[in-house]
Amino acid sequence: MITRRILMASVAALGLAGAAFADGHAKTKVGFVYVGPVGDGGWTYEHDQGRLAVEEAFGDAVETVYVENVAEGPDSERVMTQMALDGADLIFTTSFGYMDPTINVAKKFPNVKFEHATGYKRADNVSTYSARFYEGRAVQGHIAGKMTKSNIIGYIASYPIPEVIRGINAAYLHAKAVNPDVEFKIIWAFTWFDPQKEADSAKALIEQGADVVLQHTDSTAPQAAAQAAGNVVTFGQASDMAEYAPFPRVSSIIDNWAPYYIARTKAVMDGTWESVDTWDGIPTGMVKIGEITDAVPADVKAEALAMVEAMRKGEYHPFTGPINKQDGSAWLAEGETASDGDLAGMSFYVEGLTGDIPN
Structure with missing residues (x-):
C-alpha cells in the first residue's frame, strides 16, 4: 500500500484562494455521496463538516453538492453517475460499500476525479483515503x-x-x-x-x-x-x-476530514491532482x-x-x-x-x- 501524507499546516492559507480562483475561472464543482443523513451526529455529519470547510476555504470558486442516505450498491452508482453528468469535477464517495460503484462510474467519466473513503481499489482517476x-x-x-x-x-x-x-x-x-x-x-x-x-x-x-x-x-x-x-x-x-x-x-x-477535502479540492483546481492512497491518523490530525x-x-x-x-x-x-x-x-x-x-x-x-x- 502506498501511503501519502497530506500536509495539514497549509489549510489556513487556503482560505485566501477563493478570490483568486473566482477571478476568470469557472467554479470547481465538488460532489459528496453520503451513506447516512447529514444530521446523524456521527460519520456523515463529520464528512459534511468537511464539505462546509471546502466552501469556507474557497468561497465563490467552488460549488458543492451532496446526496444523503444513499444505499450502498446500485443506488449509489446512479447517484454518482448523475453527479458526473451534472458537471462535478471531483466526487467524494464516503462509505466502504461504494467502492465498486465508484470504480464503475469512474470508467465512464475519465475526466472526473473520484475519491473513495475506506476502500482499496484505485484507478487513474480514483484515489482512496481513510483514517487510522x-x-x-x-x-x-x-x-x-x-x-x-x-x-x-x-x-x-x-x-x-x-x-x-x-x-x-x-x-x-x-x-x-x-x-x-x-x-x-x-x-x-x-x-x-x-x-x-x-x-x-x-x-x-x-x-x-x-x-x-x-x-x-x-x-x-x-x-x-x-x-x-x-x-x-x-x-x-x-x-x-x-x-x-x-x-x-x-x-x-x-474524524477530521476537512483538511484532506480542502487539499484534494485545491489539487483539482490547480491541476496537480493525482491518484493516491492516503491512510492518516493521530499524527496528522485526521483522527482526533x-x-x-x-x-x-x-x-x-x-x-x-x-x-x-x-x-x-x-x-x-x-x-x-x-x-x-x-x-x-x-x-x-x-x-x-x-x-x-x-x-x-x-x-x-x-x-x-x-x-x-x-x-
Whole structure:
C-alpha cells in the first residue's frame, strides 16, 4: 500500500484562494455521496463538516453538492453517475460499500476525479483515503478496561470488514492489557446507521452485563440508551457526540476530514491532482480524540493522553507484539509492529476474543 501524507499546516492559507480562483475561472464543482443523513451526529455529519470547510476555504470558486442516505450498491452508482453528468469535477464517495460503484462510474467519466473513503481499489482517476481509526480505538480500550466494574465491555459492530475488525482488536488488546479479566461481547448490527437497531443492540449488551459500550455505528442512539440505563460508559463515534458528555460519553473518536477535502479540492483546481492512497491518523490530525471528561479518573486520563502523544510522535503502534491470533497461532513477535498490508486485510480476531466473525 502506498501511503501519502497530506500536509495539514497549509489549510489556513487556503482560505485566501477563493478570490483568486473566482477571478476568470469557472467554479470547481465538488460532489459528496453520503451513506447516512447529514444530521446523524456521527460519520456523515463529520464528512459534511468537511464539505462546509471546502466552501469556507474557497468561497465563490467552488460549488458543492451532496446526496444523503444513499444505499450502498446500485443506488449509489446512479447517484454518482448523475453527479458526473451534472458537471462535478471531483466526487467524494464516503462509505466502504461504494467502492465498486465508484470504480464503475469512474470508467465512464475519465475526466472526473473520484475519491473513495475506506476502500482499496484505485484507478487513474480514483484515489482512496481513510483514517487510522484503530488508533482511537486503542485509547478507548485503555479507558474502557480501566473503568469497567463488571469486566464486560460491549461492542456494536457494523459490518465484518477489516476496518471494523481492526477497531475491535485494537480496543480489546488495550482493554485486556490493563484489565486481564475483561471480556468483550460483540453484536453485529449489519448497518452503518439505524438508530432503532443501534439502540436495541446497546440495550442487549447492557442486559448482558456490559457497563461500557463501544460502537462502530453512526448514530447517537447507543449514547441515549446508555444514558437511560444509568451507570454505563460510552464513547462518541466518528464525531464528538458531546451532547452526552460528561457522562455517559467520556471521550470520542473524531474524524477530521476537512483538511484532506480542502487539499484534494485545491489539487483539482490547480491541476496537480493525482491518484493516491492516503491512510492518516493521530499524527496528522485526521483522527482526533475528543475531550476526556472528568468522569474518567485522573490517572486513567493521564495514561490515555500519554498514549495519544506517543502515537502522535510515532513512538507507539497499537498493534505491537507479542500478539497471537484467536486460534493461538503467532501473529506478531515481541516488539514487532503490524504492517499496513496486514492491517488493511485484517480478517481475524486476536487471541482472547470469543465468537466468530460473520461472513
